[in-house]
Amino acid sequence: QSALTQPPSASGSPGQSVTISCTGTSSDVGDSDYVSWYQQHPGKAPKLMIYEVTKRPSGVPDRFSGSKSGNTASLTVSGLHTEDEADYYCSSYAGSNNYVAFGGGTKVTVL
């Protein structure tokens, strides 16, 4: 059971786009339609932003989008807002071993 790999930080100016990568293996991200992304502000619980690779829960702005290619999933935040500054975590269900792997998190800074 290994953690997924995310860059520790990313940044962009208001109105710009930022893309965060999440790299796993052929046993998790590469073999899963169940990749999720979470946003966490300091001192708060995580919030689900994307599930099943590309789906947005109700209430999540369409500025947030997800994609996947091979063993790497990505979260793109378009038109950055100051309130998007937060930590972002990816996760993937690994069906063969029946567990959920999380990434180490990426801190997004809005310059």
Added chain:
Amino acid sequence: EVQLVESGGGLVQPGGSLRLSCVASGFTFSSYAMSWVRQAPGKGLEWVSPFSGSGASTDYADSVKGRFTISRDNFKKTLYLQIKSLRVEDTALYYCARAIGIGAFDIWGQGTMVTVSS
């Protein structure tokens, strides 16, 4: 309002035990798989275990296998996490989370802090 409220955390010595509780409200608890996810201070998220809605099966992260036991009482709308043989590295904020689909958690509690220290 859909809500999860955890309790039961605290300061415990290495080797000790705790039982965490998570009370659900605002949704049909028995229809959802639930999970515990923990976060060590300043660190990332770590899944502890999913739990099927029927209660028929559980799978544990390798780091907690044999020491953590999940259970639920659908009548009381409560999820439990029994933790034994606590280690310093179990120190974390423990979140209760509702699962939607497979492996996605859409509702989270505020967390209950477990500190393992002598």
